[in-house]
């Protein structure tokens with residue numbers, strides 16, 4: 001069945017208030033920090049998610065969980081710094097507040113499989129990766145001269161090549177994360193502009209990344225038979241199990257790091273605050 005939410009956000013708010021008073025008859029015992037996120041999520045209207053995601057569901061089969069509740073629940077998990085879906089499902093089962101604030105009855109919360117099913121509906125591609133898995137190994141760049149030195153990089157020429165490339169490389173509408181962008185634009189960005197929190201004409205965007213410390217495993221394997229032929233260091237294609245990941249040596253922290261672009265794609269939703277306008 002297709003998801004239907006005739007009551008919209010008001011229905012979610014009404015259900016939450018009545019359920020909340022049932023589980024927490026004296027709501028003022030809850031600390032201020034808890035109230036802060038209750039208020040945030042109570043106001044967060046994600047009801048357009050249900051109409052935007054209609055095409056992602058079949059008319060056949062059982063009635064699905066409301067996509068707006070799945071998205072709200074996932075954002076609540078991120079807000080509470082819970083990144084494990086398994087742990088979050090247990091918390092939903094054990095804590096009434098998390099269940100009802102997500103929009104689920106406390107006695108009927110989704111399991112791990114339902115969350116992964118939702119993620120696969122939101123990612124508009126059969127493959128979980130953007131890059132091909134079989135590719136040529138990266139040529140090792142020359143190292144910095146001293147300890148702590150950065151790998152020599154001609155940043156002026158890198159930047160001058162990047163801009164024309166980005167101007168030429170347009171994202172086509174059916175890209176795998178177009179739906180994530182649409183949900184973000186319609187329910188966060190456009191709304192922030194309407195409420196004058198963001199003035200598009202005075203908008204400055206900044207991007208930054210932080211490397212994740214790892215065991216420096218590139219996770220690749222040979223797919224050629226050069227090794228059997230006696231050549232141990234060929235430059236043929238390798239099969240990468242995590243093709244989006246890039247890795248390298250962080251000379252400042254003195255550790256290997258791994259960066260994945262696909263997880264970065266999820267960041268725009270919770271960090272709408274990172275957009276700021278200059279007046």
Ligand SMILES: [Zn+2]
Nearest residue numbers: 224226234236
């Ligand atoms: Zn080879």
